[in-house]
Amino acid sequence: MLKEALIGTLCGAVALTIGILIGHFGIQKNSAPSWVNDVAKDVDEALIQQFLSEVETLQLQENLRELTKVPHMATSPGDEETVKYVLKRWQDPETGLDEAWRQEYKVYLSFPDPKNPNKVTVENSDSVLFTVREREVNYTADQNDPQVVQPFAAYSPAGQAKGKLVFANQGKPSDFQHLNKTIDLRGTIAITRYGGAGRGQKAINAAAYGVVGLLVYTDPLDMNDGLMSDTNETYPHSWYLPPTGVERGSYNRDFGDMLTPYLAAKENTYRISPEDITGIPPIPTQPIGFEDASTLICALAGEAAPQDWQGGFKCVYNLGGPGFKPSSPFNDSDVKLDIHNAGKIVDSSNVMGVIRGSVEPDRYVIYGNHRDSWVHGAIDPSSGTAVMLEITRVLGRMVKQGKWRPRRSIIFGSWGAEEFGLIGSAEYTEEYFTKLSERTVGYINVDISVFANATLGASAMPSLQSVIFRAAKQVDAPGFASTSVYDNWIRYANRTSPTHGLIPRVGYLTGAGSDYAAFVHYLGIASIDMSYTYDKVRKNVFFVHYFKGNEDFEFYSEKGFVAHQAVGRTAGNILIRLADSLLLPFNCKDYAESLEAYLNTAVTIYQKDLEAKDISMEPLSQAVANFRKAAEQLEKVIQSSDLANETPLKVRKINDQLMLMDRAFLNPLAFPHEYGFRHVIWASSSSGKPTFPGIADAFAQANSSHLASDWEKVHYHVSVVAQAIEGAADMLNEVI
C-alpha cells in the first residue's frame, strides 16, 4: 500500500502540477496587454547616469572646432556649411536622430555693402579731419577672414547724415529730455553708449528730437571695469574688449521676420513694405569702437554731462556745444555718417531633428539653439551648438542602439537668423502655432552655453525650478570633484524662498534675449534658458564672437571644455526628465510663490494710489490666492494617487493640467502693440519693477500723465492679469 500510496501521491502531485500549469498558462485569463507596463514607465535614473557619463569634453571641443571654422553669419556661405554639418550629424546612421531636415524661411535681413563700407568722419567744409576705423585691429588671424562682416547696425537705414555732435548718454528718452533743455537737437548727430535702452530704441528716441544720425559705442566703464589699453589690459591679454572692438547687433525692437508679423515667411506670404516696419532706426546709425568714441567725446564742447553720464574715458564728458570745443582740432566741424546698409529678403534655414516618443508621441519637448553667429561665434552661439550636438550624439546613439526611446517626442531646433531678431525660432512658432501650443511640454534654450566657468545661470518659468535643481544636483561643477553644479551655483546667486529656504536664484524670462522669446511670450510654453557664466552675470559678451573654437577660446575661458560638459549634462538631464517622467516634473507651488512675490510688490507700491482712483486690487489678490490653493490641491491629488497603476488617462489628465496651465496667461490683446508679447506675467516691462508688467507700465504712465484714461488702463491691466491668473488656477483645479 505504501508503494501505491506513493504512486498515488506522485500521480496526484503530477496532476496538481499539470493542473497548475494548465490553469496558469492554458486558460486565457484577462491578461494585461503589453502596453500596460509601457504606459506606466517612469524616468530611468540609471539611464540618466549613463547619459551623464557619456557627455565627452573631446567631442565638445571637436564640435566647436568644426562649427567655428569660418564666420557663419545668417545666410552666409559659412552658415550654409553649419546647416550641412548639423544635418550630417543628425542624419548619422549611428548617432543621429530618427529624422532631420532643413526648413527654410524667406526673411528680411540687413547687411552692409562690402564694396562700399559705412563711413563715419569728422569734416570741416570739404576736408576730412578724422575717420572712424572701418575695421578692427586684427589680433588674430581669424579676423582677416574676408567673410568677417564689418561693424554695422543691422536695419539702420542707408543714407548720409551730417551735423554737430552731442553726447546723449544711453539714448533714453530722459537723456534726450535733459539735452533738449539747453541744446536745440535738430540736425545734430548723437553719440550714445550701450545700455539703458534697446539698440534700435536709442535711434527712435533720438529721432523724436530731430537728431539726424546716431553713433553707439561701448564705454569701458560699462564693460571693461574701466580698462582700456590693448598693450596690457584688454584682449588678447584678457577677455576685456579692445579699443577698436565693435559690437555688431540688430537694431530692431520686435522679434521674428519684420515683413511678415504673425505669419510664417514663405514664398508667397503677404509682406508689409519695409518702410512700414516699426521699431527700427529711422535715422542712419553706426556702432563704433571706444577708442574712436573717446576721440570724439573728449573733444566735445558745452557744459559737463551729469555725473552719472560720465564714463571711463580720461576726460570730462561734455554734452556738446553742440559740436566740438574751439580748442580741439575738430573746432566747428561736423560729424558725418555715410551708411550703405541694405535690406534683403534671403533664405534662412532652421535645421530640425526629432526623436519620436514611444508612449506619448504627441507630447513634445523642444531643445533649441541658434546656429548663426556674427563672426566665428565660438561663444555665441556655437558654444551652445557644440553642446546640443553632444547631447544629440549621446541620445541618438542610445536610440540607434535600441537602448532607449523617450516616452514623449523630442524636437531639436538649430535656429537660423537669431542675431537679426530671433527670426528662425519665431517663424517656426508662427508656422506651427496651434500644434506647438497644444503639444509642447517645455522648451529648453541653450544659446551661449559658456560665458565663463564660474557658475550655472538659468532663467525659467518658476514651475521648472525644481527640475533644474534636481538635474544640477546630479552634475559635478567644472573644476570640482565633489561639488555639484547646484552647490556651486548657490554660492554665486541665491535667494531665500519662503518655501525652500536658501536656493540658487533662477531668473525670469521677461525679455527677448534669445530664442526662448517666441516660446515664452507668443506660445506660453514653460521654458528654460541656461548657460555657464561669470561670477556676476554680464549682459554684453561680444568681442568673443570672434574666437574660433579650439585655440584662444580655451585659453581664455576654461581648460578642457568642462563647463561645456557641465551645461550639456545639466540641460540633457532636464531634457530626459521632461521627456521620460511619468508625471511631468512641474512644480506649480513654485509658480505660486513667484505670483505672490509679484502681488506683494504690486500691492506695496500701487495699492494706495489705486484705491484713491477707486481701482480695487482685490480681484488680483483673490486670483493669486486661488492659484495657490489650486496648486496645493493638485499636489494633494498627485500625492494621494498611485499613478503608475491607474489608467494612463489619469496621469495624462494631470500632465495636461501642468503643461497647459501657462497657456492661460496668454492674452493676445493685452499688449496689442508689442509683437508677440502675450504672456501677461512675463512680458517685458519698461518699468523695471519686479511685478506684473502690464500693470507696472500702465501705472508708470498714469502716474506720470495723471490722465483719467491712463488710470483706466491700469484698471484694465488689473482685470486682465486677475482673469489670466484665475484662468491658470482653473487649469490646476479639479477638471470638473
Add this chain to the structure above:
Amino acid sequence: MLKEALIGTLCGAVALTIGILIGHFGIQKNSAPSWVNDVAKDVDEALIQQFLSEVETLQLQENLRELTKVPHMATSPGDEETVKYVLKRWQDPETGLDEAWRQEYKVYLSFPDPKNPNKVTVENSDSVLFTVREREVNYTADQNDPQVVQPFAAYSPAGQAKGKLVFANQGKPSDFQHLNKTIDLRGTIAITRYGGAGRGQKAINAAAYGVVGLLVYTDPLDMNDGLMSDTNETYPHSWYLPPTGVERGSYNRDFGDMLTPYLAAKENTYRISPEDITGIPPIPTQPIGFEDASTLICALAGEAAPQDWQGGFKCVYNLGGPGFKPSSPFNDSDVKLDIHNAGKIVDSSNVMGVIRGSVEPDRYVIYGNHRDSWVHGAIDPSSGTAVMLEITRVLGRMVKQGKWRPRRSIIFGSWGAEEFGLIGSAEYTEEYFTKLSERTVGYINVDISVFANATLGASAMPSLQSVIFRAAKQVDAPGFASTSVYDNWIRYANRTSPTHGLIPRVGYLTGAGSDYAAFVHYLGIASIDMSYTYDKVRKNVFFVHYFKGNEDFEFYSEKGFVAHQAVGRTAGNILIRLADSLLLPFNCKDYAESLEAYLNTAVTIYQKDLEAKDISMEPLSQAVANFRKAAEQLEKVIQSSDLANETPLKVRKINDQLMLMDRAFLNPLAFPHEYGFRHVIWASSSSGKPTFPGIADAFAQANSSHLASDWEKVHYHVSVVAQAIEGAADMLNEVI
C-alpha cells in the same frame, strides 16, 4: 485494484482540478488592471435606444408649461423663477445631475421705462396728429401680464428726435446712398423694414447721413406672405404676425457684455464707459407694428421708391418729400420719437450643471440653451429649455441609478441674457477661455427647439455632419411611423456632396444668431445648432415669443410635442455619442469637402483679379490640398488601428487631433475690429459669398475702392487663411 485505480484517478482528477484552480486564480499572473476594460469602452447602442425611448412628450409639455408661466426677460423676476426651476430640476436627487450651480455676471442691459413709455407721434406745431401704439392688441390673456415688456429697441439711446419722415427700405448703406441722391437726409427720421442689415446697423448707417431718429417695422411681404388682416389672416387665425405685433430685439452688433469686452463681467472688472460702446444705435430708435408703419408710409410724399423697395402695403411706397403728402392728414408734419430706454448693470445668471466623466473627465461635451425670453418665450427659448430639461431628466436618472456614467464630462449651460447679445454664454467663455479651449470636444446649441414641425434644420462644423446624420437616422420623424428624421429632412433641404451623393443640407455657423457664437468664433470649438423648423427656414419667428407653453402653442405648432421629442432625441443621441464614443465621431474629410467648396468659389470669383494684382492663390490651394491629404491619412490610421486594444493614449492622441484641429483656424488678429470673431473659416462676412470671409470682404472692399492698400489686405487675408488651413492640416498629420 480497480477501486484503487478509481480512487487514484479521482484523486488525480481532484488534484488536477485544484491545480488548475490554483494555477488560474492563485498565482499572480500579469493580469489586466480593471481599468483596461473601462478605457476601451465604446458608446453603447442599447443605452442610446433606452435614452430615445425615455424622452417623453408629456414631460416636455410639463417643462414648457412650467417655464412659460410668466414672462422671463433677462434679470426680471420671471427670469429668477426659471433660474430656480432649472436649479431645482438639476439638483433633483432622482433625476438631477452630479452638480448644478448658479453663476452670476454683472452685465449691461438696456430697458424701457415702464412709467414713461417710449412714444412715437406725428406732430404739427404743437398738436399731436397721430400716436403709434404703445402696446399691442391683446389677443390672449398672456399679453396683459404687467411683466410683458413693451416694444423697444434695446441699447437705443434715450432722447427726443423730430423730423420729416423718409422711407429707407432696409437701412443698408446703399439704401441711404440712393435716398441721399435726391433728399437732404440731415434732420430726418427714417423708417426701415427688417432685413438686409442688422438691427443696430440700420441706425448706424442712418446716422452717417445725418438722420436723427429711426423706426423699424416688419413688412408683411417679408414675414406674412403679404397677409395683413387680423380678422381672418393673422394671429390668432394663423402663425402670421398681427398688424400691431412688434419684434423686440437687441440693437447691438457685437456679442457679450458690451462694457467688458474679452473680460468676464464681474464685480470689479474694468468697464469701458457706456459712451464708448460701438455697434449700437447712435440715434433714438424704436420698433413699431406694420399697421402703424402702413399709416406712415402710405402717407409719404416724394417720388416712388424703387421697385425692390416696395412691400406688402396696399399703396405705393414713396421715399418721402421728405415728409408727408400734402393730400395726407399729416401734411407738413414731423415724426417725433420720445425714447426713455436706460442702460443698467444688473446681475444675470447662467445655471450650470455637470455629469462627471468616468474615463476622461477632462474632456467636456457642452450642451447649451438660453433661458431668458423677451416675453413668455414658449418658442424662444423655452421650447429649447423644455428639451434640455427632458434630456437631463433621462440622463440624470440613468446616472443616479448607477446605470450609466459618460466616458467624458457633460456640461449643461442654461445661459442668461441671450436676447441682449448672447451675454451669458459669451461671459462664460471669456471667464474659462483656456480651460474650455483645451478640453471641450464639442458644443451643442438648441435655442428654439421647434419653429414648426416640417423638418429638422441644423448648422454645424462640417466635421460633425456625420454624427448628426447618424443620430437623425435613429429617430422617427414627428408624425411618421417609419420615416426617420434623416429621411424626412433630406426631402426638405438637401445637397449633392461629391463624396456622399444626396444628403440633407447642414448649414454653416457663420453668424452669431445664438449662443453657439462664442464657442465657434471665439473658442473654435466644433459646434452644432439645431431645431425643428418650417418647410423653408424662416429667420424671423417672433410673434410666437408671446405664447405660453401649453395652450395656443400646441394648437399652432404641433400635436403632442412630438417635434420637441424628435429634437430631444436627436440632440441627446448626438450628445451621448460625443460623450461616450471611444473614437470621437468627427469626420475631417467632410471638413475638407467644405474647404474645397470655399476654395473653388474663391478661385472662380477672385483668382483672375488677384493674379492681375500679383497675389497668388497657390498657398491657399496648397493648404486645402494638404488638409485633404492629412484628413485621409488620419482616416487610414484610424481604419488600420485596433483602437480598443491599443494603449488608451493612442486613442487619446487621435481624439486630440480631431478635437483640436478647429483651434488652428483661430487668429485673434485676423478681424481686429470684430468682437470675438477669430475663426477665419466661419467668421461672419458682409460679402454674401460662400467662401473664406476675410478674403471675400477684403476683396469686395478692394474691388470697390481700387486702393493698393486694400488689395494688400486681400493678400494679407489669403496668407492668414492659408496659414490657418496648413495649421489645421498639421493637427491631423501624424504628430511627429
